[in-house]
Amino acid sequence: MKTNLFNHWLALGATLLVTSAVLRVSADEPTPAGGRYEHYTGTVVSVDPQEHVLKVQGWFLFKKTFNLGDPCVYRLWQKPDATAANLRPGQKVRVSYQDVHGVLIANQIQQQPMQYTGAVKAIDSKQHTLTLHWPGWDKQLRIANDCPVVLRDDKSGTLADLHPGDQVTVIYEEPNGQPTARQIAQTSRQFTGTLTAIDLTEKTVKAKSLFETKKFNVADNCAIMVNGKINGKLSDLRPDARLVFNYDEINGVNVANRIAPMGAAEETTNSIATSTASAAGS
Numbered sequence: 026m027k028t029n030l031f032n033h034w035l036a037l038g039a040t041l042l043v044t045s046a047v048l049r050v051s052a053d054e055p056t057p058a059g060g061r062y063e064h065y066t067g068t069v070v071s072v073d074p075q076e077h078v079l080k081v082q083g084w085f086l087f088k089k090t091f092n093l094g095d096p097c098v099y100r101l102w103q104k105p106d107a108t109a110a111n112l113r114p115g116q117k118v119r120v121s122y123q124d125v126h127g128v129l130i131a132n133q134i135q136q137q138p139m140q141y142t143g144a145v146k147a148i149d150s151k152q153h154t155l156t157l158h159w160p161g162w163d164k165q166l167r168i169a170n171d172c173p174v175v176l177r178d179d180k181s182g183t184l185a186d187l188h189p190g191d192q193v194t195v196i197y198e199e200p201n202g203q204p205t206a207r208q209i210a211q212t213s214r215q216f217t218g219t220l221t222a223i224d225l226t227e228k229t230v231k232a233k234s235l236f237e238t239k240k241f242n243v244a245d246n247c248a249i250m251v252n253g254k255i256n257g258k259l260s261d262l263r264p265d266a267r268l269v270f271n272y273d274e275i276n277g278v279n280v281a282n283r284i285a286p287m288g289a290a291e292e293t294t295n296s297i298a299t300s301t302a303s304a305a306g307s
Contacts, residue, residue: 062121065089066137068199069116074109079131081120091122091131100135102196115200138196141166141204144248144282145191146255148184155206157195158255160246166197166204175210187211190248190255190283191271213271213282220266225259230281232268241272241281250285 067083077093099107101116112118112134121133141164143157153168174182187193187209196208216239218232228243243259251257262268262284271283 064121066119069112069114072112091129094130094132097131098133102136102138115198140194140196142194145187145189166206168206172206173208177212192282213273216270220264220268241279243281247281248283
C-alpha cells in the first residue's frame with residue numbers, strides 16, 4: 026500500500042515537472058516571426074522612411090540600426106497617428122524589436138519626451154535661446170522655430186508672455202547633442218496685490234488686492250526680482266509695494282516661485298535679452 030502511494034506521488038511529481046518545463050519553454054518560445062521581442066532606448070540619429078531604416082544611439086555612443094516593419098506602430102508625443110515620417114533626429118525613443126539572426130526588425134517606436142523644469146533666467150528671441158536657472162547651475166536650450174508656449178489652463182502664448190523668474194517646464198529633444206525646446210509650458214497662477222506683511226523667519230508674505238488677501242509661502246528657489254535681477258532676497262521687499270506673485274496652489278497652500286514689482290517684467294525681459302545678445306557678440 027505504501028509502495029503504491031509512493032509511486033502515485035512520484036508519478037504526480039514527474040507530471041508537474043514536465044508540465045512546468047513545457048510552460049517554461051512555451052513562455053520562452055520566439056514569436057512566429059522568428060525572434061523574441063527586445064527593447065532598446067536611445068536618441069534617434071537618422072531615419073529613412075523610404076528605405077524603412079532607423080538608427081538609434083544609446084549609451085557610450087553605441088548605435089543600432091533597425092528595419093521598420095510594415096505593421097510597426099509609432100507612438101510619438103502629441104501625435105497619435107504618427108508614421109515613420111514624423112520621426113526626427115534628437116528624439117528619445119524606446120524601440121521594441123525582434124532580433125532575427127542579427128537582423129533587427131522594429132514593431133513599435135515609442136517616444137519618451139525629455140523635460141526640464143526651472144526658472145527662466147534669460148530669453149534671447151534673436152538667437153532663439155532660452156536659459157533656465159536651478160540653484161547651483163543653468164541650462165541653455167535652443168528654441169525650435171515652431172516651439173509653442175503654453176500658459177496656464179492650456180492657453181496659447183508667446184515668448185513675450187514669459188518673464189525672468191517664471192517657473193516653466195520644457196519638453197525638449199537633442200538633435201546633434203544640442204538641447205532644443207519643443208514646448209514651453211508656464212503653469213503657475215498669478216496674483217497682483219499690495220504687500221501687507223513679511224515674516225522672514227517663517228518665509229511667508231501677505232498681499233492684498235481690491236477683493237482679497239492672500240498668504241504665500243516663499244519657495245527656497247523663489248525668484249525675487251530686485252533692480253532687474255532675479256537674485257533678490259525676501260528682506261529686500263518693502264511693505265505697500267505693488268507686486269506680482271507667481272505661485273502654485275498645493276492642497277490649499279500657496280507656494281510663491283516668483284515675486285516681481287508690478288510693471289517690471291517686460292522691461293527686465295528686454296534688458297536681459299539685450300545683454301545676453303551683446304555678450305554673445307563680444
